[in-house]
Amino acid sequence: xxxxxxxxxxxxxxxxxxxxxxxxxxxxxxxxxxxxxxxxxxxxxxxxxxxxxxxxxxxxxxxxxxxxxxxxxxxxxxxxxxxxxxxxxxxxxxxxxxxxxxxxxxxxxxxxxxxxxxxxxxxxxxxxxxxxxxxxxxxxxxxxxxxxxxxxxxxxxxxxxxxxxxxxxxxxxxxxxxxxxxxxxxxxxxx
Amino acid sequence: xxxxxxxxxxxxxxxxxxxxxxxxxxxxxxxxxxxxxxxxxxxxxxxxxxxxxxxxxxxxxxxxxxxxxxxxxxxxxxxxxxxxxxxxxxxxxxxxxxxxxxxxxxxxxxxxxxxxxxxxxxxxxxxxxxxxxxxxxxxxxxxxxxxxxxxxxxxxxxxxxxxxxxxxxxxxxxxxxxxxxxxxxxxxxxxxxxxxxxxxxxxxxxxxxxxxxxxxxxxxxxxxxxxxxxxxxxxxxxxxxxxxxxxxxxxxxxxxxxxxxxxxxxxxxxxxxxxxxxxxxxxxxxxxxxxxxxxxxxxxxxxxxxxxxxxxxxxxxxxxxxxxxxxxxxxxxxxxxxxxxxxxxxxxxxxxxxxxxxxxxxxxxxxxxxxxxxxxxxxxxxxxxxxxxxxxxxxxxxxxxxxxxxxxxxxxxxxxxxxxxxxxxxxxxxxxxxxxxxxxxxxxxxxxxxxxxxxxxxxxxxxxxxxxxxxxxxxxxxxxxxxxxxxxxxxxxxxxxxxxxxxxxxxxxxxxxxxxxxxxxxxxxxxxxxxxxxxxxxxxxxxxxxxxxxxxxxxxxxxxxxxxxxxxxxxxxxxxxxxxxxxxxxxxxxxxxx
Numbered sequence: 001x002x003x004x005x006x007x008x009x010x011x012x013x014x015x016x017x018x019x020x021x022x023x024x025x026x027x028x029x030x031x032x033x034x035x036x037x038x039x040x041x042x043x044x045x046x047x048x049x050x051x052x053x054x055x056x057x058x059x060x061x062x063x064x065x066x067x068x069x070x071x072x073x074x075x076x077x078x079x080x081x082x083x084x085x086x087x088x089x090x091x092x093x094x095x096x097x098x099x100x101x102x103x104x105x106x107x108x109x110x111x112x113x114x115x116x117x118x119x120x121x122x123x124x125x126x127x128x129x130x131x132x133x134x135x136x137x138x139x140x141x142x143x144x145x146x147x148x149x150x151x152x153x154x155x156x157x158x159x160x161x162x163x164x165x166x167x168x169x170x171x172x173x174x175x176x177x178x179x180x181x182x183x184x185x186x187x188x189x190x191x
Numbered sequence: 192x193x194x195x196x197x198x199x200x201x202x203x204x205x206x207x208x209x210x211x212x213x214x215x216x217x218x219x220x221x222x223x224x225x226x227x228x229x230x231x232x233x234x235x236x237x238x239x240x241x242x243x244x245x246x247x248x249x250x251x252x253x254x255x256x257x258x259x260x261x262x263x264x265x266x267x268x269x270x271x272x273x274x275x276x277x278x279x280x281x282x283x284x285x286x287x288x289x290x291x292x293x294x295x296x297x298x299x300x301x302x303x304x305x306x307x308x309x310x311x312x313x314x315x316x317x318x319x320x321x322x323x324x325x326x327x328x329x330x331x332x333x334x335x336x337x338x339x340x341x342x343x344x345x346x347x348x349x350x351x352x353x354x355x356x357x358x359x360x361x362x363x364x365x366x367x368x369x370x371x372x373x374x375x376x377x378x379x380x381x382x383x384x385x386x387x388x389x390x391x392x393x394x395x396x397x398x399x400x401x402x403x404x405x406x407x408x409x410x411x412x413x414x415x416x417x418x419x420x421x422x423x424x425x426x427x428x429x430x431x432x433x434x435x436x437x438x439x440x441x442x443x444x445x446x447x448x449x450x451x452x453x454x455x456x457x458x459x460x461x462x463x464x465x466x467x468x469x470x471x472x473x474x475x476x477x478x479x480x481x482x483x484x485x486x487x488x489x490x491x492x493x494x495x496x497x498x499x500x501x502x503x504x505x506x507x508x509x510x511x512x513x514x515x516x517x518x519x520x521x522x523x524x525x526x527x528x529x530x531x532x533x534x535x536x537x538x539x540x541x542x543x544x545x546x547x548x549x550x551x552x553x554x555x556x557x558x559x560x561x562x563x564x565x566x567x568x569x570x571x572x573x574x575x576x577x578x579x580x581x582x583x584x585x586x587x588x589x590x591x592x593x594x595x596x597x598x599x600x601x602x603x604x605x606x607x608x609x610x611x612x613x614x615x616x617x618x619x620x621x622x623x624x625x626x627x628x629x630x631x632x633x634x635x636x637x638x639x640x641x642x643x644x645x646x647x648x649x650x651x652x653x654x655x656x657x658x659x660x661x662x663x664x665x666x667x668x669x670x671x672x673x674x675x676x677x678x679x680x681x682x683x684x685x686x687x688x689x690x691x692x693x694x695x696x697x698x699x700x701x702x703x704x705x706x707x708x709x710x711x712x713x714x715x716x717x718x719x720x721x722x723x724x725x726x727x728x729x730x731x732x733x734x735x736x737x738x739x740x741x742x743x744x745x746x747x748x749x750x751x752x753x754x755x756x757x758x759x760x761x762x763x764x765x766x767x768x769x770x771x772x773x774x775x776x777x778x779x780x781x782x783x784x785x
Contacts, residue, residue, distance in 0.1 A: 005540065006542065007545075015205075015367075018205055018367060019205065022203070022205055022369060027368070027369060028205070028367075028368065028369065029333075029366055029367070029368045030205070030366065030367045030368075031362060031365060031366035031367070032365055033309045033310075033361070033365065040540075040542060040543045040544075040545060040748050041540055041541050041542035041543065042540045057368075058445075058446040058447070058449040058450045059446045059447055059449075059450045059515070059516050060362045060363075060366035060443070060446065061362070061515065063515050063516055063517040063527075064517075064530045065528045065529060065530035065531065066517075066528055076537065076538070076540070077540070079534050079537060080533065080534070080537050080540075082531075082534070083530060083531040083532065083533050083534075086528065087529075087531075098760075099751045100538050100539065100540040101543055101746055101747075101748050102538045102539050102540065102541070103538045103751075104743060104750060104751040104752050105577070105578050105743040105744075105746050105750075106577055106578065108538040108539070109536070109538065110538055111536075111537065117534055120534075121531070121534075122531075140762060
């Protein structure tokens with residue numbers, strides 16, 4: 001399950017992940033909600049793959065408590081959707097925090113420590129400073145691919161599969177995105 | 192999105208349900224696609240437009256789209272009209288009568304429903320339209336089937352000479368899965384160059400005398416269609432000897448049934464109206480419990496019970512919202528994995544107007560005038576959210592203007608002096624022109640703001656008659672909105688730039704105090720358009736900021752507070768300068784060009 005804030009590239013990252021599963025020979029289903037939800041609100045997307053014997057996946061979504069992994073583009077959203085994970089599931093989140101307008105304009109209280117809340121979820125948490133990677137790549141748009149890189153470490157698929165999927169999904173800024181993907185993988189390794 | 196045509200055949204590609212429907216139309220040999228954008232249907236026509244073999248257009252509204260596709264079909268072409276569920280309401284006038292006419296070519300109507308109302312104003316069940324219009328309906332369960340059923344829909348339409356409804360839902364429309372591609376087939380369609388176009392009035396002129404002869408044709412056709420549904424390969428029984436309760440289902444709920452009860456007997460309906468009663472009876476016979484799994488209304492369940500079959504369904508499951516695998520498991524008392532309660536007290540993150548959204552300027556000015564804004568279908572209705580908090584109604588495309596006129600005529604203009612209708616450019620072309628004509632004709636004094644952001648923004652920037660480009664992105668005639676509004680009979684028309692708050696506020700104030708009907712055209716490109724103005728981000732000075740909070744009343748996501756003082760998120764700010772203009776202490780300044 002991928003979550004973030006409208007405009008962060010959650011859908012593109014989902015397409016990349018789905019494409020990689022397809023390249024690796026899996027059946028795949030990818031589903032998201034857009035429309036009203038894209039205007040700066042919470043965005044969620046699901047990517048499901050079948051088994052290695054080519055089994056089909058039927059339902060488009062993942063019901064709460066059943067996701068193997070949660071890839072969060074923003075830390076508050078990571079906390080918000082952490083209960084979608086199965087117990088002890090993998091949670092890879094960007095360090096980035098985007099303060100919602102409900103806090104800045106309406107004074108809704110903001111949690112004191114998101115890190116503490118993440119710890120309490122019982123998930124297997126990895127935090128990645130993707131903004132730093134974006135700075136190093138000189139391109140803020142590569143954040144989503146860097147995050148997929150950080151997730152890819154846990155997925156045990158060959159690098160050439162990921163490279164083919166990146167080429168197919170983000171052909172325009174290919175070099176920057178490939179670099180961001182590798183840096184995302186490295187950042188995940190360090191933790 | 193894959194580009195049309197140039198793909199390797201038999202290759203598996205990931206397509207959304209919408210893209211698969213467009214691909215199906217292409218493979219079937221369709222010649223024309225007409226649509227109006229509406230989530231979750233929009234990508235059908237966007238994908239169709241990538242195939243040079245299919246003429247594709249954004250029609251001004253869904254009624255026009257179905258009439259355009261209908262005209263092509265009457266003349267012998269294979270055509271498709273696509274829209275969201277409420278769009279079919281708009282298109283229902285031609286639909287109900289085209290169902291009586293003899294379709295020479297093929298006419299396929301796609302309705303994308305939205306159970307769960309992810310981006311819609313109601314949760315209507317458009318399977319009723321097939322029953323109401325007495326036309327066949329197909330319901331795919333994934334993208335591969337969406338492509339196959341689209342091809343089937345064209346064949347059925349041509350064989351039975353009637354419109355065919357394909358009914359999808361959000362989860363089908365916006366879910367990608369592998370689809371095997373095939374080649375386009377060439378189908379002879381209508382007269383060629385030099386041949387005569389012939390329409391047979393008994394079949395195409397629905398004056399009462401002809402329509403009376405056509406109605407029995409419609410009824411007989413429905414019986415023939417039911418027989419066809421009985422033999423359709425898209426209606427099939429799976430796991431006939433499996434354990435547990437048996438299910439009758441269609442569309443996306445089929446996917447949930449397969450996950451919750453992988454071994455159970457299932458009658459899967461792809462060609463789901465008219466119901467294949469022979470097959471249903473064969474499936475139901477001798478079974479202890481047969482449950483119909485259908486999202487929204489119990490249409491199939493009711494019809495089967497009326498036919499004397501003791502099926503169940505809504506005794507366990509809701510008529511509200513979309514279903515899920517877990518929901519089915521719970522309904523049948525199966526164990527489900529434990530779910531942790533969500534972390535309580537987190538600040539919500541609702542959708543809101545983007546940073547630099549031009550709608551913000553005019554909504555802010557209206558809020559200061561304490562206007563009662565009647566909203567319409569578009570991003571600007573997000574002005575209902577705090578802190579702008581100024582939009583007070585949202586019904587359907589174009590309703591804002593009619594609602595305001597009705598309030599004024601019932602209560603008198605003094606009572607409704609704060610009422611202002613607000614409608615987008617595309618929505619105005621869709622259904623706003625006629626109510627405004629009514630205001631002028633009936634001596635109303637309505638105040639209308641047309642927020643003209645040069646595109647159809649909410650659905651993802653499709654062209655419209657005012658945008659200057661067509662569905663394929665080619666330049667086209669651009670409607671002159673000022674001339675159009677004047678021609679409808681409104682003399683007081685003012686064009687403003689909503690980024691200029693001083694003028695915007697002055698014009699809003701003047702117009703609201705006027706006795707005459709007036710239209711403000713608030714013109715500024717959607718901030719997300721590639722061609723939109725982008726200036727350096729604003730700069731907020733912590734020292735000068737008095738933490739008065741006035742800038743926060745704009746509700747701009749690029750503004751946030753640190754220790755009570757305003758800061759600007761430079762990654763979001765597009766330099767619209769509205770916050771610079773409202774800051775009373777000069778703490779927020781325009782960014783400098785580097």
